Amino acid sequence: MDIIFLGTSSGTPTKTRNLSGVALRKAGSKPWFLIDCGEGTQHRLLHTNLSLNSLQAVCITHVHGDHCYGLPGLLASATMSGRSAALTIIGPAAIREFIEATQKATQLRLSYPVNFVDVAGMSGVFDGDGFDIDAVALSHRVPSFAYVFVETGLSRKLDVTRLKADAIESGPVWGQLQRGEDVILPDGRVICSRDYLLEVRKPRKVIISGDNDTPALLAESAKSAHVLVHEATYTEAVAEKVGAGPRHSSAKAVAQFAAEAAIANLILTHFSPRYKDSGGSGLTIGDIELEARTCYAGNLLLANDLDMFHLDRAGTLIRR
Known part of the structure; x- marks a missing residue:
């Protein structure tokens, strides 16, 4: 399967990083899923081969603007592209209110039905196209969730x-x-x-987390996960200076959790704009990576906008 990053900055965009957005699909498959939709997400989509007509569901982790302000524009563009198939939106109840208010204020009429699923009231997993989707409650200033994707439709192969x-x-x-x-x-x-008939291989599991200051809340889901995508907004020193108010994770906290949970592949994202990509003086993304590597010896990757990571059937994750 492929994990494509459409935005990797937190709070505000930078010259090189858009706001939060991640696409997930089975490799070679047209259907795909969008997790969070920060402002400018649809512009990043123009640099991919992902079609709004093939989008199966949008999963919003929480109501903060850097994770959802791009949603009304994306929905409108789907109408402009001729979409007619229903679209599922999973997220906090306030996301539905946000979309409906925007539709009313801007006279936005969609060409397709939207099915809203309140993530807080989900009973069991949601049956997506090729994936079962579950949600895990996290710890943030507002209700925030991680989405757990487990592939389905596996069949036994002939020996x-x-x-x-x-x-x-x-x-x-x-x-x-x-x-x-x-x-x-x-x-x-x-x-x-x-x-x-050979035994069915173990289905791949990917966890894509929203904002969260307590990675251990993912301990149960992480037991069989192949990939964890988690925010690392700060390094530990900056997190201590900022204080507990923002309620984000440091690179150290996430890396320590991933090591303790024996997660094979860890992708960090959602970096504070104070961290520059490279060069010059001051803080850089390299500082986040260095801190994480001191605590985690697995396959560590830091996401850039438009990075695509491929997870093969054996559970090996590579950057393409």
Whole structure:
């Protein structure tokens, strides 16, 4: 699957970083999901091959503007592009009020129905196209959530090596076995499908977190996660100077949690604009990376706008 970053700054944009937005899709698949939609998200989408007509759901982590101010414009653009299929929006109840107020104030009429799901009232997982989506409550100044994506639709593969070893030639018989049907071969042998189907591989799980000052709230979900995407707004020293008011995580706090939870792949994002990309004097993104690496020995990646990370079936994550 692919994770595409449409914005990696917190609070306000910078010259190189837009506000929060992450796209998730199965590799090679048109359907995709959007997690958060900061101002300017749709402009970042113009640099990708993601279509608003293929968007399955928008998941908003919380109501702060850097995570949702881009949503009305994106919905309007979907109408301009001719969308007719219903769109699901999962988020805090206030997101629905925000969209409806914007529609009324600007006379925005959408060409497609919108299905709102109150994330606080979700009962069980939401069945997306190719994913089950669950939510975990976090700790922030307003109710904030992480979204947990677990891939679905996995099927058992044929044990081709065994089929060839038993002289079962490819053809219709293989299709019957794949469908779970037992087969009688022309030579009289009775072939049981269960003997030629491999075990289903473990479904991949990706957690994309909203703003959160307590990473440990994700401990249960993280037990089987392949990737955690989490904010690292500050380094520890800056977090201490800023104080507890903003209620964000430092790179150290997230990295320590990821190490303790044995998460194989950690992507940090949502960096304070005070951290420059590189060069010059003052704080840089490199300071965030250095702090995280002192606590976490796994596959650590810091997101830039328009970065795409590919998670293969074996759980290996690479930047493309």
